[in-house]
Structures are given as C-alpha cells and as structure tokens.
Amino acid sequence: MQRYEESKLYRIRHSAAHIMAQAVLERFPEAQIAIGPPIEDGFYYDFDLPRPLTPEDLAAIEQRMRDIIREGHPFVRRVVSAEEARRLFANQVYKLELIDGLEKGAMDEDGNPIEGPAVITTYRHDTFEDLCRGPHVENSSEINPDAVSITFREPAGAYWRGDEKRPMLTRIYGTAWETAQELEEYLNLLEEAKKRDHRVLGQKLNLFVIDPLVGKGLPLWKPRGALVREALIDFMREAQREAGYLPVVTPHIGNLDLYRTSGHYPYYSDSQYAPIQVDEEQFLIKPMNCPHHCMIYKSEMHSYRDLPLRLAEFGTVYRYEKSGELSGLTRVRGFTQDDAHLFVTPEQLLSEFIGVADLIQRVFRTLGMADFRVRVGTRDPESDKYVGAPESWEKATAAIIEACQHMGLDYTIEAGEAAFYGPKLDFIVRDVLKREWQLGTVQVDYNLPERFQLEYIGADGEPHRPVMIHRAPFGSLERFMGILIEHFAGAFPAWLSPVQVTLIPVADRHVPYAQQIAARLKAAGFRAEVDDSNNRMSNKIRIAQGQKVPYMLVVGDRDVEAGAVSVRLRSGEDLGAMPVEAFIARLGEIVKSRALALWP
Ligand SMILES: [Zn+2]
Numbered sequence: 001m002q003r004y005e006e007s008k009l010y011r012i013r014h015s016a017a018h019i020m021a022q023a024v025l026e027r028f029p030e031a032q033i034a035i036g037p038p039i040e041d042g043f044y045y046d047f048d049l050p051r052p053l054t055p056e057d058l059a060a061i062e063q064r065m066r067d068i069i070r071e072g073h074p075f076v077r078r079v080v081s082a083e084e085a086r087r088l089f090a091n092q093v094y095k096l097e098l099i100d101g102l103e104k105g106a107m108d109e110d111g112n113p114i115e116g117p118a119v120i121t122t123y124r125h126d127t128f129e130d131l132c133r134g135p136h137v138e139n140s141s142e143i144n145p146d147a148v149s150i151t152f153r154e155p156a157g158a159y160w161r162g163d164e165k166r167p168m169l170t171r172i173y174g175t176a177w178e179t180a181q182e183l184e185e186y187l188n189l190l191e192e193a194k195k196r197d198h199r200v201l202g203q204k205l206n207l208f209v210i211d212p213l214v215g216k217g218l219p220l221w222k223p224r225g226a227l228v229r230e231a232l233i234d235f236m237r238e239a240q241r242e243a244g245y246l247p248v249v250t251p252h253i254g255n256l257d258l259y260r261t262s263g264h265y266p267y268y269s270d271s272q273y274a275p276i277q278v279d280e281e282q283f284l285i286k287p288m289n290c291p292h293h294c295m296i297y298k299s300e301m302h303s304y305r306d307l308p309l310r311l312a313e314f315g316t317v318y319r320y321e322k323s324g325e326l327s328g329l330t331r332v333r334g335f336t337q338d339d340a341h342l343f344v345t346p347e348q349l350l351s352e353f354i355g356v357a358d359l360i361q362r363v364f365r366t367l368g369m370a371d372f373r374v375r376v377g378t379r380d381p382e383s384d385k386y387v388g389a390p391e392s393w394e395k396a397t398a399a400i401i402e403a404c405q406h407m408g409l410d411y412t413i414e415a416g417e418a419a420f421y422g423p424k425l426d427f428i429v430r431d432v433l434k435r436e437w438q439l440g441t442v443q444v445d446y447n448l449p450e451r452f453q454l455e456y457i458g459a460d461g462e463p464h465r466p467v468m469i470h471r472a473p474f475g476s477l478e479r480f481m482g483i484l485i486e487h488f489a490g491a492f493p494a495w496l497s498p499v500q501v502t503l504i505p506v507a508d509r510h511v512p513y514a515q516q517i518a519a520r521l522k523a524a525g526f527r528a529e530v531d532d533s534n535n536r537m538s539n540k541i542r543i544a545q546g547q548k549v550p551y552m553l554v555v556g557d558r559d560v561e562a563g564a565v566s567v568r569l570r571s572g573e574d575l576g577a578m579p580v581e582a583f584i585a586r587l588g589e590i591v592k593s594r595a596l597a598l599w600p
C-alpha cells in the first residue's frame with residue numbers, strides 16, 4: 001500500500017494549503033503566516049489575522065483559491081541560504097523563528113524536531129513563496145478546483161507550536177480531493193459523523209460527563225454509561241475465562257523503583273505524572289500495569305508445566321496528555337485498559353499468539369466490527385535500538401506472521417514499526433463511517449522478563465527466561481466506548497443497551513400491570529423501566545426511541561386481559577402483541593447470544 005505522504009492526494013493538499021495562504025495574504029496583507037501542512041483528510045494553515053474571520057471572508061478566500069488553481073501556476077522549488085530566507089520573510093515573525101530552527105538544525109519548517117542541519121528550501125507559485133520542503137504538484141492545474149473546500153469546517157484557534165504560552169493563531173482547515181464526487185462523499189461522511197459525535201450523544205443519552213472541576217480528560221461515568229461499560233467488561237471477562245486467563249488486581253500507584261526496574265521511569269516521564277513523595281519513598285501514579293504483573297509472576301517459582309500463565313486485569317492507568325489534545329473520550333488522562341500479560345515459553349509463543357488474535361477477532365465480530373486489517377510491526381534491520389537476541393526476534397516475527405497466515409488474516413508488514421522490546425501486531429478496525437481505528441495491539445516482549453529477571457524451570461531442570469505477550473483488545477475502555485457510541489450512533493445492540501426495555505402504559509390504569517412486568521424482567525436479569533409520566537403514548541414512544549431503547553412494550557386493556565405485551569422496536573417496527581413469557585424467553589436468547597440485530 002502506498003504511503004499517504006507519497007500519494008498524489010498529499011501533494012494536492014499541500015499545494016492547496018499554499019494557495020490558501022496566498023488567498024489569505026491577498027485579503028489580509030498584514031497577516032502573519034505560520035505553518036500549513038497536509039493532514040489526514042485535508043490540510044490547514046495557521047495565521048495571525050487582524051480580525052476574526054467572517055463567513056464572507058471564507059467564501060471569498062475559497063473563491064479566490066479556485067481562480068488561482070485555474071490560472072495554472074507552476075510550483076517551483078529552490079534552495080536558499082538562511083540569510084536569503086530571512087530577507088524573503090523579513091516581515092513574517094513565525095517564519096523567522098522557523099528559519100532559526102532550520103539553521104540550528106533542531107527542527108523542520110513545520111516546527112517538528114529533526115536531527116542535523118537542514119537544507120533550507122522554498123516553493124513558489126504565482127506571487128506566493130513559502131518556506132517548505134514539499135512535495136508539491138508540478139502545476140496548480142493538477143488540482144481540481146471543484147474538489148476543494150475550506151468552508152466545510154469552522155476555523156479554530158491553535159497555539160503557535162502547540163504551546164499555550166505562545167500566541168493563539170487562527171487555523172483555517174481545508175480539504176481537497178481528486179474529484180467533486182469524492183469531495184461530496186467526504187462531506188456526507190462528516191455530516192453523519194457530526195450526528196454520531198460521542199460527546200453529543202454521551203450527553204443526550206446520559207452516558208458520561210466531563211467537568212472542569214473534576215479535571216480535564218477525566219470522564220465520570222453516569223449510571224447509563226457505566227452499565228454499557230459493565231456489559232463490555234462482563235463480555236471480556238467471559239471470553240478471557242474461556243481462554244484460560246486468570247484475574248489479578250493491582251494498586252493505582254507503585255514505588256518509583258518498580259518503574260526504574262521496568263525502565264518506564266525515567267524513559268517515559270513525558271507522559272507520566274510527577275512522582276509523589278510519601279514518607280521516605282516516592283511513588284508513581286500507575287502509567288501501565290505491566291510491572292505489577294511481572295511482580296506477581298516473580299512472587300513464586302514457576303516450572304514449564306505452569307506456563308502459559310495468563311494474567312488479566314481491568315487496570316486503570318494515568319498518563320499525561322497536553323490539555324489541547326484532550327477530546328471527549330478519545331484522548332483522556334485516566335483510562336482503564338482491558339489489559340493482560342501472558343508469560344510463555346518460546347515454544348508456546350505461536351499457539352498463544354494465535355489464541356490472543358483469535359480472542360480479539362471474536363470480540364470485534366461480536367461488536368459488528370468485522371471490517372479490519374492487521375499490521376505486523378517488525379524491527380528495522382538497520383537500527384540497533386532493539387533489545388533481545390536477533391534469533392528471538394526472528395522467531396517471534398515468524399510466529400506472528402505464521403499466526404496471521406494460520407488465521408487467514410489479511411496482513412501487511414511494516415519494518416521499523418516494532419516496539420524496541422519486541423515485534424507487534426495491530427488490528428486496524430474500520431467503523432461504519434469507514435474511519436480507521438487502531439485497536440487490539442498484541443506485543444511480544446523480551447525486555448521486561450530480562451529486567452525483572454523472570455524465570456521458569458524447564459524440562460531440563462535449568463532456569464529459563466519466559467517471553468511476555470502484552471495484549472489489550474479494547475485498548476482503553478474510554479476510547480473504545482467513544483468509538484462504539486459513534487459506531488452504533490448510540491443505538492447499542494440489546495445486550496449493551498443501558499435500558500433494554502421501556503414499558504409504556506396506555507393509560508394510568510395500566511401502570512400497575514406495566515410495573516409488574518418490569519419487575520419480572522428485572523428479576524430475569526434485564527434492564528427495564530416504566531414510563532409512568534403524564535405524556536401521551538405517542539410521546540412516550542418518541543422519548544424511548546430518542547433514548548435508543550431497543551424494545552418498547554406498550555400495554556393497554558387487551559394486553560392486561562390476555563397477559564400480553566405489544567412489542568415495538570426502536571427502529572419503528574411494530575411486532576404486535578405476544579404473551580409476556582414469549583417475549584421474555586426471546587429477549588433472553590437475544591441478549592445471551594449478544595445478537596447485533598434486535599429481533600433476529
Ligand atoms: Zn509547504
């Protein structure tokens with residue numbers, strides 16, 4: 001597969017960013033321009049503008065971009081000295097700062113850190129020249145003027161260099177495609193994504209809340225959200241029990257020496273909270289569960305007959321994320337991993353790897369996320385940053401690839417994508433909007449068993465070092481819930497729904513009957529509610545539908561007489577009356593089988 005950075009679309013978007021900057025400078029000659037790279041679905045450019053943008057500004061800039069594109073300007077690269085660059089951008093303070101960085105060799109023209117001094121290059125088209133290493137289209141006529149938009153998304157504030165202490169700039173977003181139809185499809189997907197936004201649905205469906213008094217990136221799960229989460233956890237527990245995992249529980253903080261031993265401190269201290277001093281000791285708020293699980297392994301002697309040992313924990317960890325990067329449930333500072341560590345002999349690696357990959361696939365299929373691909377991250381043969389013997393790496397990589405082939409998985413191999421401690425497998429899941437999410441990472445690890453001096457006694461009576469597998473199918477439960485809310489647009493399958501059944505009495509006199517049935521449903525383990533409000537029946541149905549309750553049981557005179565319920569699905573389908581027993585039995589099957597369909 002071609003890398004995005006090498007694709008034509010990437011060059012089109014990068015060139016469109018330059019054209020946008022030209023159009024902005026023509027409208028606001030006093031504007032300061034910062035940086036403008038391509039991004040996943042488009043591009044942006046950051047500006048320091050004399051006044052806030054109006055919709056008219058954006059429409060005019062977009063129109064001007066189309067004209068510039070149609071004029072067919074070549075994009076011309078040239079190499080300049082730092083001095084020349086400074087003259088060229090004499091009035092542009094951000095560019096001057098970037099030129100300093102380029103000259104010192106600490107960063108590129110997008111402000112990203114690099115090694116060694118950089119060649120300073122510019123790209124020019126028409127009247128606009130930018131500090132840039134490209135790549136670009138040869139000529140603006142390669143861009144389709146009808147497949148470019150900057151009005152599809154509101155401009156947003158962005159700090160220069162992402163630094164909250166630096167000036168706030170205006171980021172104008174754009175997107176560009178090869179055809180107008182592709183642009184339209186993309187805009188439709190965006191519209192659908194907006195409707196499914198988990199932050200909006202989370203509030204509407206009463207699932208979770210994030211309050212600044214509690215802290216940024218620290219979501220609170222309300223009862224309805226917690227019920228969905230519990231259902232997911234139960235599901236995973238059941239799958240893990242069947243696959244021979246054992247539960248463990250470990251604390252939320254650990255002695256700093258534990259993380260020194262594991263190497264997580266100080267190497268990952270950027271993403272951790274500062275140590276806390278208690279009496280004479282220092283502790284770290286847990287950034288990962290692995291070291292704790294290693295200590296559980298180490299707490300007793302192991303023979304090869306005890307292995308594999310599979311230790312699982314829904315472990316909550318805390319990591320520092322910049323506040324500007326926090327977003328709903330997808331980027332948070334505290335989250336729970338469906339974590340597990342498998343301690344295996346080298347001979348068991350292949351079969352255990354297949355077991356893990358199998359469990360992950362079952363989980364995704366159950367959730368209706370059967371559209372995934374897998375990526376094998378192997379080591380970069382040129383680099384020496386890896387730990388573990390080369391033969392072990394070869395064996396582990398071969399085991400991962402063999403596992404993929406054995407399972408008929410469509411995989412790609414990416415050299416250099418391994419962790420420094422071992423090769424890995426990533427499941428990349430596509431949701432209903434065709435967005436890709438990296439979930440279900442499985443990593444082979446030679447490093448921690450070494451650092452913690454883990455051993456088992458082999459059949460030869462000698463001590464050997466086990467291999468460790470890290471795996472978390474959901475990854476972070478918070479992020480996964482965010483993805484699931486959007487995937488299902490809040491309409492969870494019955495087994496995950498926080499309220500599975502709403503009873504709707506037609507008149508007040510039917511309330512006792514409705515309550516009696518709700519009590520029976522609850523006794524059978526279902527989540528049921530009675531809407532005994534004064535609303536009209538049609539209103540009650542609309543409210544339950546809005547809350548995405550899968551089943552509505554309408555009860556009136558005839559139902560009371562017959563010991564029946566009239567079943568309506570959230571989709572609007574009316575299944576008519578059926579005996580209460582029959583409904584309960586059917587619901588039981590649907591929930592137990594974790595069916596995706598409401599009435600299969
Ligand atoms: Zn550029």
Ligand SMILES: [Zn+2]
Nearest residue numbers: 289290341470
């Ligand atoms: Zn781990």
